[in-house]
Amino acid sequence: MKPVIALVGRPNVGKSTLFNQLTRSRDALVADYPGLTRDRKYGTGKVGDRPYIVVDTGGLTGDTGGVEEQMAGQVHQAIGEANVVLFLVDARAGLTASDEQIVQQLRRVNKQIFLVVNKIDGADETMAVIDFQSLGMGEPLAIAASHGRGISKMMQTVLADLPVITEEDEEEGGTKVAIIGRPNVGKSTLINRIMGEERVVAFDMPGTTRDSIFIPFEHEGREYTLIDTAGVRRRGKVKETVEKFSVIKALQAIEAANVVILVLDAHDGISDQDATLAGFALDAGRAMVIAVNKWDGLEKNARERMKAELDRRLPFLDFAEMHFISALHGSGVGHLFESVDAAYEAAMKKLSTPDLTRLLEEAVMQHQPPLVRGRRIKLRYAHQGGKNPPLIIIHGNQTESVPAAYKRYLVNVFRKAFKLLGTPVRLEFKSSKNPYSDRKKDQTQRQVQKKKRLKKFISSKKK
Ligand SMILES: Nc1nc2c(ncn2[C@@H]2O[C@H](COP(=O)(O)OP(=O)(O)OP(=O)(O)O)[C@@H](O)[C@H]2O)c(=O)[nH]1
Ligand SMILES: [Mg+2]
Known part of the structure; x- marks a missing residue:
């Protein structure tokens, strides 16, 4: 899985500016589709062949109550799921009380934290960082995010201690399939259904953490690895509970997969969260299959309604095949793999x-x-x-x-x-072709004509 870098700091220190710098490489490649709104808080990027995921946690207000409240909520979850935290401060503003309060909060979480001093442009670098050394957060990394200065050096330091995962680690374990969807669409039930019917080769592969599970299995003689974001454990021990949804885990699973199965809920229609997840998969360039779950007990024309809604809400997914399934009863589940295989083959096709x-x-x-x-x-x-x-x-x-x-x-x-x-x-x-070459040609032609006129003029004078 790609390592996760969380950006933390009080408002206006430059988190979004740094986020944009760190995710630019991917952005340039992805086309705009009508209907696709991008989440500007989660992104991917890479330095050399080292890919990573970046999360902009938004601004921490700084007042104690606020910080505590936010740390307990979304920001805390992002920090908890990150491999490293970049704590940004503003060299222009200098050290503030809010910075000190955030540091106190950060000390309580057991994460590797880098102190990043931003906006060092127009200031003496040594002087700019000296203020912040009293925070006791180690040697500050000095950058000017809006100028792109110091960022590659900073990333070298940040990535040095992270596990090396290159994009070439794709080959082992057959087709990697991520099952994603918002809470309670039936991801766990689907994974259990698949695992119950197929031969599961092994449960815990080396290198898997508590929160991310790779489940290798075979289906009709082919190898697959399921990437589980729902926290399914051993067979028989799964309880239907309200899942804690994690965008970061979904994003990591998408990035690690070859094919993404997006699970939707036929009873609920399509929500913003579904659209966000679909957008992540599209941005990642993943092959996709759509599984409309909880299909049992729904009347026939509900299928048409769901199709129409999909066209309306997720028109950019028109390339993905749609299956109507019941993870609970197993209907349609086997056929998912036909589309997974087809999507994978299409994704890997050689075009002459x-x-x-x-x-x-x-x-x-x-x-x-x-x-x-x-x-x-x-x-x-x-x-x-x-x-x-x-x-x-x-x-x-x-x-x-x-x-x-x-x-x-x-x-x-x-x-x-x-x-x-x-x-x-x-x-x-x-x-x-150089877009200016035509203009250059025009210029040289003009010059040639000018010279001709000049010659003519001179020769006429000589006469
Ligand atoms: N001079 C200078 N300005 C910068 C630099 N980085 C960011 N800024 C400016 O600082 C302001 C705030 O930047 P943002 O990236 O929006 O800050 P933020 O931390 O995302 O702010 P919130 O999302 O409100 O918490 C903007 O006007 C940026 O242009 C820098 O390196 N140098
Ligand atoms: Mg911002």
């Missing part, structure tokens, strides 16, 4: 350059990209840039101006032709 380029040419012929500043966007050729999810790189010019709707059109063309069901498809555009 000639096929991609031919499809691109046909698509452009059918429906031309728009004109930008009087010139038509040119899309010349395409090749595959990655798998899981499929990444298609398209070369052309003025590609930075390709509208979102045209990108979706192209995605649909490729999806249909390659039967890429169950997986997001990403496009990346590259302008192979």
Whole structure:
């Protein structure tokens, strides 16, 4: 699982600014889909080949009652689930009483904490941090978040003590399947149902913690590993209780999975929390299967209602196959794996350059990209840039101006032709020609003409 870094500090110290810096690498890759709202508190990023999850805990108010109250709630949960805490202070404001109170709270939790002094731009670094040494939190890490200064050095220090998990650790244990959903949609029941029917190879794998469980098992001769976010324990010992929901655990499971099964509740419809989880899975580029649970005892037209609601609330998941299941009775559960397999295969598919380029040419012929500043966007050729999810790189010019709707059109063309069901498809555009080269050509032509005129002028004078 990717390590979790929590950002803590009083308001206005720069947590959101730092969060944006730390999550930028992923953001650049993810397209905008209508209907998708992003949660700007949870994000992923990486330094080199070291991925991580970042949580912006929001501002702690600083007054004692407030701090205690917040520490007991959401902020406390985030800190509890993090591997490390970055405690941010503001060099411009200097040391404040609230900072000292937050430190007292942080000392009570058994976590590795780094003191980060932000906004050192325009100040002497040594002087800026000296104030905060009295906090007794070790050597402060000095940064200017809005300038991107000191961040890579800070991250080197922070990541040094964390377990090394690279994105290449994917291969072992067959297809990794994360079962996610908001509390009481039936995740535990579903996992128990699957485990009850299939041969569970082992329960506790080395390296699993109390809160995260990888359950390897076989289904029709294929290997899978279930990633459990619901806290299922040994068979027979599971009780139906109200789960404590953890966004962080869901995010970690999504990041560790190849395929995500998003469990929805047929009785409840689709909530904001469902949409948030779906957005995380999409941002992570995961192949997906939707399981609409508690289907038993519902009348037929409820299925159509659920489909319509899905189209309306989660239109960006139109690539995912939907199953109507009853985890309790087992109906439909076996078929989930057909879609899991198909989604995984689609996510890992090899797409040949000639096929991609031919499809691109046909698509452009059918429906031309728009004109930008009087010139038509040119899309010349395409090749595959990655798998899981499929990444298609398209070369052309003025590609930075390709509208979102045209990108979706192209995605649909490729999806249909390659039967890429169950997986997001990403496009990346590259302008192979310098966008200024035309202007340069114009300039040189103008210069040549100027010289000609000059020559003419001079020669006419000579006469
Ligand atoms: N000069 C300077 N300003 C910064 C730096 N980092 C952040 N700021 C500014 O500080 C202000 C607060 O930054 P935010 O990132 O919103 O702070 P926050 O901690 O998320 O605030 P809350 O969410 O309200 O708790 C903004 O105006 C930022 O532009 C920095 O390194 N240098
Ligand atoms: Mg903020």
